[in-house]
Amino acid sequence: MTSHFSEGGGTPTAPGRYVDVNAIEPVEFVPGLEFRPVLGERTMTNFVHFEPHTEAPLHQHEEEQIVIVLDGEFEFELDGDVRTMKKGDVAVVPPWVPHGARTKDTRCDEVDVFNPPRKTLLGHAAAQRSAGGTPTDTGPA
Amino acid sequence: MTSHFSEGGGTPTAPGRYVDVNAIEPVEFVPGLEFRPVLGERTMTNFVHFEPHTEAPLHQHEEEQIVIVLDGEFEFELDGDVRTMKKGDVAVVPPWVPHGARTKDTRCDEVDVFNPPRKTLLGHAAAQRSAGGTPTDTGPA
Numbered sequence: 264m265t266s267h268f269s270e271g272g273g274t275p276t277a278p279g280r281y282v283d284v285n286a287i288e289p290v291e292f293v294p295g296l297e298f299r300p301v302l303g304e305r306t307m308t309n310f311v312h313f314e315p316h317t318e319a320p321l322h323q324h325e326e327e328q329i330v331i332v333l334d335g336e337f338e339f340e341l342d343g344d345v346r347t348m349k350k351g352d353v354a355v356v357p358p359w360v361p362h363g364a365r366t367k368d369t370r371c372d373e374v375d376v377f378n379p380p381r382k383t384l385l386g387h388a389a390a391q392r393s394a395g396g397t398p399t400d401t402g403p404a
Numbered sequence: 405m406t407s408h409f410s411e412g413g414g415t416p417t418a419p420g421r422y423v424d425v426n427a428i429e430p431v432e433f434v435p436g437l438e439f440r441p442v443l444g445e446r447t448m449t450n451f452v453h454f455e456p457h458t459e460a461p462l463h464q465h466e467e468e469q470i471v472i473v474l475d476g477e478f479e480f481e482l483d484g485d486v487r488t489m490k491k492g493d494v495a496v497v498p499p500w501v502p503h504g505a506r507t508k509d510t511r512c513d514e515v516d517v518f519n520p521p522r523k524t525l526l527g528h529a530a531a532q533r534s535a536g537g538t539p540t541d542t543g544p545a
Contacts, residue, residue, distance in 0.1 A: 268434075272500065273464070279503065281485075281489075292408045301494055306468055306470060319409070341422065348422075354421070355420060357420060358417050359415055360418075360419070
């Protein structure tokens with residue numbers, strides 16, 4: 264194969280795991296806005312569900328963020344530039360850039376990738392790691 | 405609001421940007437397997453399209469990876485544990501854990517989050533940053 268698939272080896276630092284996101288108990292800082300964080304070692308993916316007419320108010324933070332819309336749509340505000348984002352749309356939010364989002368008549372499902380993990384979600388994500396994750400079965404066949 | 409939306413301030417390190425993933429010219433290490441990387445400062449999200457009957461062979465790397473299936477399905481192999489992953493399914497791949505994926509009769513779209521950015525895609529991602537991204541319009545109203 265190519266070099267992309269043929270790097271050297273190393274020692275795994277943890278077992279791999281499959282995660283059932285729907286099994287994660289959501290955090291709801293704002294009514295209608297559900298957060299289901301999945302935590303790696305250095306990266307957090309936060310699965311977010313917006314009910315219709317729900318707002319994540321304009322805010323900023325030191326963590327880098329990449330937004331990926333999975334389903335539905337919302338109005339995203341990024342440093343004053345407001346656009347409708349739909350399934351497959353992506354936004355990159357560098358540290359401290361103000362951003363917010365709101366749904367109108369539709370729901371929206373999206374994932375926020377945070378790096379480093381967003382501090383305000385770390386406790387919840389760590390608690391849910393075992394609840395939502397199923398480690399790979401590497402026992403004897 | 406809550407503390408989640410009311411942290412202190414700081415100086416943005418770069419402009420925010422909206423990214424049209426479909427405008428990114430894909431890298432194809434294997435026929436039928438298209439990579440469209442979107443790069444932040446510390447994080448890479450790589451949008452991957454599998455045609456039917458296409459394989460990303462078993463491999464391992466030092467970068468942490470989180471896999472999110474966006475559409476379709478594929479068979480994922482994670483440290484010997486093979487499962488069918490469909491839209492919304494997630495897997496966490498710690499550093500050096502062997503993994504691979506293959507489609508059967510269907511296509512699959514998924515996103516791989518790499519941290520740190522996957523070295524073998526860095527050059528392409530940097531080249532495509534301007535092509536695929538549209539910085540926010542923060543000019544005078």
